[in-house]
Amino acid sequence: MASSICRMCLSKFVNNWQFSYGKVLHNSRTIKVRYFSDFKDQYDLVVIGGGSGGLACSKQAALLDKKVLVMDYVDPSPQGTKWGLGGTCVNVGCIPKKLMHHASLVGDAVNDASKYGWNVTRDKTVEWSVLVEAVQNYIKSLNWGHRVQLKDKNVEYLNAKGSFLDENTIRAVMANGKQKSITASNIVIATGMRPRYPTDVPGALEYAISSDDIFTLKKPPGKTLVIGASYVALESAGFLHGLGFPTSVMVRSIPLRGFDQQMASFVTDHMEAIGIPFLWSCIPVCLEKNSNGKIVVTYKDTKTGFTFTDTYDTVMMAIGRSPSTSGLGLENTGVDLNDKGYIISTRNERSTVKHIYAVGDVLEGGIELTPVAIKAGRLLARRLFDNKSDYMDYTKVPTTVFTPLEYGAVGLSEEAAIRRYGNDNIEVYHAFYKPLEYTIPEKSADQCYIKVVCRREENEEVLGLHFLGPHAGEVVQGFAAAMRCGLTRSLLESTVGIHPTSAEEIVRIHITKRSGIDPTVTGC
Structure with a gap:
């Protein structure tokens, strides 16, 4: 310290300090102060990521009277889509998916209505803009609700992108470019995953959308190709078909990898039976946009080697998701990642650094489901701050694929x-x-x-x-x-x-x- 300062003033300043270097006014004199992180951590818990797991962990910690900060920032998708607080599930996952799935089932029920005696007199068509607006209005109410809950529980919130400067210090970069340095005794990474694009398919990044974009399309998707056979792919193809849009699915290998394969085959059998074409054992070669603004897809049959082309209004990539761990500055810490970018856990959500944890989709060996992240986040907070010993049990976890x-x-x-x-x-x-x-x-x-x-x-x-x-x-x-x-x-x-x-x-x-x-x- 360059000059002496009374302990009371120092404590008052440190409690409100937000930068690695600063100045403090003491007895009308400006005194330079360095490395205040040496004196006191600013937060008991900092959570990077405002999805279901991160929010659950932060609110539980705040209920235990801990000083908690959540920072959340959404990088735009390649097509420019952004959203609010709540993570994938709320904004571009479970919630809009289930609502659009239900909308398609409502349309199917209209088909059945006359058999039950209902007079169905007009053609069954969907107003895409009305559906999207209704879904997005509900999502916005959830975004707002999450912010209110954080405020009510005394959790501080920053709409900022966080990255590690060292194992205890995080740099927060706000949308306006302003920065803060933040220290914490415990840090939880809950940044989730984002859709993956193929790197060897020209035009994929420029012309294809992903599940990050499908729920906010400004115009109806029209004739659509869904590339992939993940649950995201099959669910999306299912509700698009149910809403009346001609939809095909391109499958490289097997559907619903990781699920029971007999059940997976019945899922796709049913989808084919209701009129959804499957391009089996096919991979995209390139995507181009023609003069009419439509997307020309060249694809290859991997069994015969033949190539084909077809034209679509919309192409959706659903070939899997990757953990959002790049750009977090983890190279400045001892946190280890596996070869796919997941955070390696030494024991029950703890990373290879004893006070840095991960919950949700970024955790190696976890289960990529919202309720799993929520429960894991809450249990982690109780272990950290309430002397509890219960750990997340990743066995016998139920799930549902919302195909037709x-x-x-x-x-x-x-x-x-x-x-x-x-x-x-x-x-x-x-x-x-x-x-x-x-x-x-x-x-x-x-x-x-x-x-x-x-x-x-x-x-x-x-x-x-x-x-x-x-x-x-x-x-x-x-x-x-x-x-x-x-x-x-x-x-x-x-x-x-x-x-x-x-x-x-x-x-x-x-x-x-x-x-x-x-x-x-x-x-x-």
């Missing part, structure tokens, strides 16, 4: 169960069923299917449960709780079903794959 015929799952796929326990130690119960609501409009139920994967032992522990049909998410949620309580095949069998529902077919299931008997449900 929904697919809900919890636990192991059949393939994963066989790899872990061996084919001879697995028993698979299954059933094809027909939802009651399909009967009057005479809708096909060819892909409505249930699979329960069990261990072949006395009580037959349920290892995985898979449901393909209407309202799959609502059906699977309760069974997920049961699985966490140690659900067995005998307990399933002893459970009374709710009649008439599709969910009751799970507790009635009794035919094994091993038996070779036709698993089609024929009556009560």
